[in-house]
Amino acid sequence: MSASAKFDTLQRVVNGLDIGDVFALKEVFTYSQMLNQCYHSRVNPIQYLSQTFNHPLTLLSVMFDTGCIIGGPRALEFFFPASADADEWTFFVPGFKESVLDMANALHLCGVSWQTNADEILALLRRRQTATASRTVLDCLVSWIEDCGQSAAEHLVGKDLYQVLEAYQAIDINERDRANSFLIADVGSWTISVVPIPAENQGRSPAGSGKEIMTGLTGRIQTGRGPQSVRLMVGSSADGTESCMSFLREFGASHLQCYIGGWSAGHMHYQQSRSRKATLFRAWPGQKYKNCDVNIKKYKRMGFKFSRAEEEGPLTRSMKDSDSFSIDYGDLYRPFIRQSHRHLLDTWLSERRQNIDGISWTQFDGRIFSVQNVCKARYRQSHLTFASQNLDLPLDRIRRLGNLIAINIVRPDALRTEMYRSSVGPGSKSTRWQLRDLAKTGTVLNTLCDATPWSWVL
Structure with missing residues (x-):
């Protein structure tokens, strides 16, 4: 040998x-x-x-x-x-x-x-005009823009995602805290609506619902x-x-x-x-x-x-x-x-x-x-x-x-x-x-x- x-x-x-x-x-x-x-x-x-x-x-x-x-x-x-x-x-x-x-x-x-929840949400909105997302995911996304002005926020996350997060922030905080997931919809010409989904009406798992608590x-x-x-x-x-x-x-x-x-x-x-x-x-x-x-x-x-x-x-x-x-x-x-x-x-x-x-x-x-x-x-x-x-x-x-x-x-x-x-x-x-x-x-x-x-x- x-x-x-x-x-x-x-x-x-x-x-x-x-x-x-x-x-x-x-x-x-x-x-x-x-x-x-x-x-x-x-x-x-x-x-x-x-x-x-x-x-x-x-x-x-x-x-x-x-x-x-x-x-x-x-x-x-x-x-x-x-x-x-x-x-x-x-x-x-x-x-x-x-x-x-x-x-x-x-x-x-x-x-x-890498997979991002923002891309998943926006892709669903463009394809189906609706998407669902967990409160955890939306709170995570909002944390990056809540201290920014609109111009800086749009530069950071993009105009489309900013509109979604702006609509989410417009919901009363007590109402947000009572929901685990939200329905996001394009109601026409990229006018975004975000509403809480009652627990009994939840169907398809929202974006981020199956992920670990760890960041x-x-x-x-x-x-x-x-x-x-x-x-x-x-x-x-x-x-x-x-x-x-x-x-x-x-x-x-x-x-x-x-x-x-x-x-x-x-x-x-x-x-x-x-x-x-x-x-x-x-x-x-x-x-x-x-x-x-x-x-x-x-x-x-x-x-x-x-x-x-x-x-x-x-x-x-x-x-x-x-x-x-x-x-x-x-x-x-x-x-x-x-x-x-x-x-x-x-x-x-x-x-x-x-x-x-x-x-x-x-x-x-x-x-x-x-x-x-x-x-x-x-x-x-x-x-x-x-x-x-x-x-x-x-x-x-x-x-x-x-x-x-x-x-x-x-x-x-x-x-x-x-x-x-x-x-x-x-x-x-x-x-x-x-x-x-x-x-x-x-x-x-x-x-x-x-x-x-x-x-x-x-």
């Missing part, structure tokens, strides 16, 4: 192993250069992402810039191959305007077609294995901006509390999941886990055994303790940026590694009680934003890794695209996805904060 054939065979074997087992093999056979190469290929998420997304290096670099992570079954499959059969990808991004726009734009360039975008991507769903969940609420570690806490089952990020991947309960065991955590009184739709029967068929979390503690955990597992692959970007920019990458990686080292959480009374992060406490309190003080910030804070990779492309390839530009810094106006696209989703409230140089903190 040739050396090339041996390498290919070993790589196939390594690709099928749990990620911790591959790491253990590398530590034992330190002299094997071939095994070391196979290890680095296995832990590099670009290969995993390339099975679904175009330009996976561009996608990963924007996740690096924004602090976005992949969670749920798709992250679990990265650690434990063949552990997921879902056709859905779930990305989590902190609720900062620039971060959400950059991720929406990157995923769009990587093949995702986010939904889309689809065509792959060789057929279409797959993509969700970009946004960490934003009336209580403030949520970090991506807060998203992981919302998974009610321990085996799904794992992530793939832009510079590292981690599993909060790796050793337990490695043994195909999982803990079901208790919810707080009156709370339902936002990400609790765990198909227990499916995972039982895969060999997982479930148990209820014990009501004991407190126990403080971290991504560096013996029960969890984390890997760092931040150096993979080095060959794809100019040599003059590599000192920037070193600075950014140093900060991001401190971030992972500073993450801890407390398990108490059968629950994940809290998630602490030294970097989050230090950096999220910053009042410096790209929107207000862009010119006063040091260059290393304004520059984006996604941009550095895009401008270094001599010949386009499958890994990256020269079309990407961040909404932060020079070239921001060339991004394909703009704020007006976000405003028309009907699933993202206008509660997003302006991004800071430390919005990436997990």
